[in-house]
Amino acid sequence: MLTKRTASGAIVYVQEELARSRNCVDRLKRDAVRAIQFVHASPARDHLYAVAGDIIYDIPRTIQELERSLDTAAMAINKLDYEELRQVIRPDKVDELESILDEVRLQIPRRTGRIPFTDMDD
Numbered sequence: 001m002l003t004k005r006t007a008s009g010a011i012v013y014v015q016e017e018l019a020r021s022r023n024c025v026d027r028l029k030r031d032a033v034r035a036i037q038f039v040h041a042s043p044a045r046d047h048l049y050a051v052a053g054d055i056i057y058d059i060p061r062t063i064q065e066l067e068r069s070l071d072t073a074a075m076a077i078n079k080l081d082y083e084e085l086r087q088v089i090r091p092d093k094v095d096e097l098e099s100i101l102d103e104v105r106l107q108i109p110r111r112t113g114r115i116p117f118t119d120m121d122d
Contacts, residue, residue, distance in 0.1 A: 018074045
């Protein structure tokens with residue numbers, strides 16, 4: 001069984017790797033947008049779609065699935081970290097913080113889940 005110190009260290013390590021992975025996904029999204037823009041601007045656009053249309057459409061969808069998986073993992077690890085910290089903070093402080101977090105949660109609008117390059121199909 002992991003000690004608290006080891007568990008905290010593991011959580012920090014996983015959070016760092018998730019952050020790095022999420023940055024890579026952001027770069028992939030930018031590159032995919034640029035690639036699709038190049039395809040759309042190309043005089044050989046119809047040919048590119050004829051020979052690689054499945055790839056052109058699949059890459060953004062795959063990136064979106066990867067991003068959702070990383071977001072889910074990040075949410076899970078943040079919850080573990082939250083629960084661990086909750087055990088070491090004074091109960092009255094925990095109650096105060098949770099009240100503040102509930103207010104913030106109500107003000108943040110939910111995302112639609114769409115990514116920018118899925119709108120480039122025209």
